[in-house]
Amino acid sequence: MKSAILITYNREDAINEAKGLCDAAGYEVVHTITQNFLQKPKYGISGGALEKLEELSEKLRPDVIVFDEILKPHQNYSLASVLHREVLDREGLILEIFESRASSAESKLQVKLAQLRYEMVRAKEKVRLSSMGEQPGFMGIGKFEIDVYYNDIKHRMQTVRSKLEKAGKQRDLHRQGRKRMGFKTISLAGYTSSGKTTLFNKTTGEAKTQSKELFTTLTTTIRRLIINQEPFLISDTVGFISKLPAYMIDAFKSTLEELVHTDIIILVIDINDSVFELKKKFSSCMRTLSELGVEKDKVVYAFNKTDLQKKEEIQRKIDFLNLTENEKVISVSAKTGENIKELKELIKDVIESQNSQKFNRNSLEGVAESFGN
Ligand SMILES: Nc1nc2c(ncn2[C@@H]2O[C@H](COP(=O)(O)OP(=O)(O)O)[C@@H](O)[C@H]2O)c(=O)[nH]1
Ligand SMILES: [Mg+2]
Incomplete structure (x- = not known):
């Protein structure tokens, strides 16, 4: 089983749910850090919490850091650069669970569509940042490459949508298999x-x-x-x-x-x-x-x-x-x-x-x- 350090809100229901989501995605939570606020501009968490996290990450060497909130791409990038670990935000984690559980052709396509949508939001943010000249070469990609990437996602979403229309018909076959x-x-x-x-x-x-x-x-x-x-x-x-x-x-x-x-x-x-x-x-x-x-x-x-x-x-x-x-x-x-x-x-x-x-x-x-x- 892969290991994770979990960062979540300082509330029992939030902690239980986040742990449950990690379990469902196949991560063993080796340490949990709780915070009252997870939407600070640069890293989501405060500088103090980041230092503590850095230390823990160095010591426990988890496979991923799970961040129980939605991260903007630049936040994810900044966190991952400091921690030298893959950072998975709440939506990314949920998508992993869906991906591992989707069994029918239709649900696989629905999950793919949601994943592309997730990427799309991030690509848009990259376009926005690079057009403002805020972070030139942000994450090692220039404006042109981002445009190509963005259009590619759009195109793939269209393909998935048209496949979904056809998948509806295959559902009935699946059902019959079960009954038999x-x-x-x-x-x-x-x-x-x-x-x-x-x-x-x-x-x-x-x-x-x-x-x-x-x-x-x-x-x-x-x-x-x-x-x-x-x-x-x-x-x-x-x-x-x-x-x-x-x-x-x-x-x-x-x-x-x-x-x-x-x-x-x-x-x-x-x-x-x-x-x-x-x-x-x-x-x-x-x-x-x-x-x-x-x-x-x-x-x-x-x-x-x-x-x-x-x-x-x-x-x-x-x-x-x-x-x-x-x-x-x-x-x-x-x-x-x-x-x-x-x-x-x-x-x-x-x-x-x-x-x-x-x-x-x-x-x-x-x-x-x-x-x-
Ligand atoms: N005290 C108590 N804890 C339970 C009971 N059932 C489940 N749990 C705990 O609740 C947490 C979530 O349980 P789990 O079966 O993983 O929930 P799932 O996400 O719905 O599959 C775990 O820590 C369990 O040990 C119960 O009947 N009593
Ligand atoms: Mg379960």
Whole structure:
């Protein structure tokens, strides 16, 4: 696993999320530096913090420095020159995660488009700087080369867009492949650091150390899970990310495409979040699921990390989300294993009711047909 020094905001939720993003991208965080402000002009951070970072970078020799904010190209360049390390900003990190997780032809193209867009913004900044004569030969490139580079990105974006139009048709082939395997599928969804991977490991009974597990989930995000002697395939999806830039939304959604075809979605919700965060994240998840065209009755809501909260507090938070009587709700601890057995039973019940519904629908169709003729 590659190593990273992480620079993020001085807030627990920001730290947890940034660490979660590093994990998902396959970086082990060897040190975390927190700051109240990450948008200082030259390096993003203050001179004092930079000195400390320089020392740490020299000592720990990480593969990358992850900067949990958007960096302008000149900031990235300045940081990398001082630290002699590759610097990955927040958007660059998110794009790496999407790239490693995109599986269908369509999602690969969506991610490519987002990557080009990311480069485009940076190329524009270079053009602007060089035309102001502010930094002649900035990053070793002159005005002419930047123009060529910029036009090349534009051209490549057009190519990807036209490929995307065609890729839509291939999607159906992909879907059929899945069906043929004959397994019922379960997908884990939810925000980064809500506990999807921990739950994935707990339900499938893996016993490796966590960092290794996190790494293996990058390559093998699908495992077999047996409930009542029936085999299922369970998969760990890309997590929702707070403050996702608008231009990345299509790429993100396309990596979630499997949620449309899966039989059960376990929406993992971190009960440890504040009521405000909980509500905000919950509505964002629900909005995205509905935009993807997911049927609501296959969603199981798993309120996770119950080991960190009192029973009354957990209930208060669940009540706050106004879930109706019909929704399938369960509180679990992926860490201690509390209610995992009950979660599996709930899954089994949902599958059974789906089967009987399908049976009813089929028999009704049969009746309609015989009457029609
Ligand atoms: N206390 C507690 N911590 C948990 C639980 N589930 C996950 N975590 C921790 O929450 C963090 C994020 O978990 P992870 O499974 O990587 O989240 P993911 O980003 O959704 O895959 C890790 O530090 C886990 O150890 C839980 O039930 N209880
Ligand atoms: Mg995970």
